[in-house]
Amino acid sequence: MLTLSHPRAPDGHGSEDCRAVSEILSRIGDKWTVLVVQVLGRGPARFSELRRAIGGISQKMLTTTLRQLERDGLATRTVYPTIPPRVDYELTDLGRALLVPVNALGEWARENRPRIDAARRRFDAQVEG
Amino acid sequence: MLTLSHPRAPDGHGSEDCRAVSEILSRIGDKWTVLVVQVLGRGPARFSELRRAIGGISQKMLTTTLRQLERDGLATRTVYPTIPPRVDYELTDLGRALLVPVNALGEWARENRPRIDAARRRFDAQVEG
């Protein structure tokens, strides 16, 4: 199932795969996407709930981020034509699947953040000196 | 014990952790960082090798990306004062550790890209219609 046309890569990662990682990361690596996905990971939520749960996000960016998630099939948008209007957002199966590797990365970030911070301080001290 | 339904965060992820994911993703979610990390994952390489291995990166961006990796303690920079000069870059243990969750995300991207593309086509068709 896995074609290994390139003998170079250590364990089956072709260079197309590298581009794939890069693209998905550029896609979800913006300021708000993963935060929204993680909040939605706790269950469906409406617009204003999301906005409150994520502190500091502007209305514009929340809308934009949610539209992108919808477009990519990671979340669904359900409109209840009541007055006042109510809109629910919910992760799709695809969105929930994404949460797995994202949380793995989160775990890594949480564990290694002190090391990164220390490295930065060392580097900046060197440069300044 | 954990319930599967609505209530709280599934397994002990506080909101600080969410921010941590977000920050690390914003850090490595730029256009070139993961590509460079993945190439370095195959072993040490010098500047021009990296540049060739990654097609399309400008000299400026490669330098910038490598400096950030160095600053964050993810890669080392070794200068050989020969003529012409030679500079080797290599992943640190921290950098290699990062490769694990990044590759997991890459695996997800590779597996689900067709689904994302299909969702996008559906969405765009709707909007246009």
Add this chain to the structure above:
DNA sequence: CCGTATCCGATGAGATACTG
């Protein structure tokens, strides 16, 4: 309540030219 439209500053990133 849930958006869209617009303006604007900050950052990202390519092209090019120059140095040790």
Add this chain to the structure above:
DNA sequence: CAGTATCTCATCGGATACGG
């Protein structure tokens, strides 16, 4: 070969105002 400096353009994201 490896890197810096500068210019330029595109995109990101916040603030604000308005509409259904």
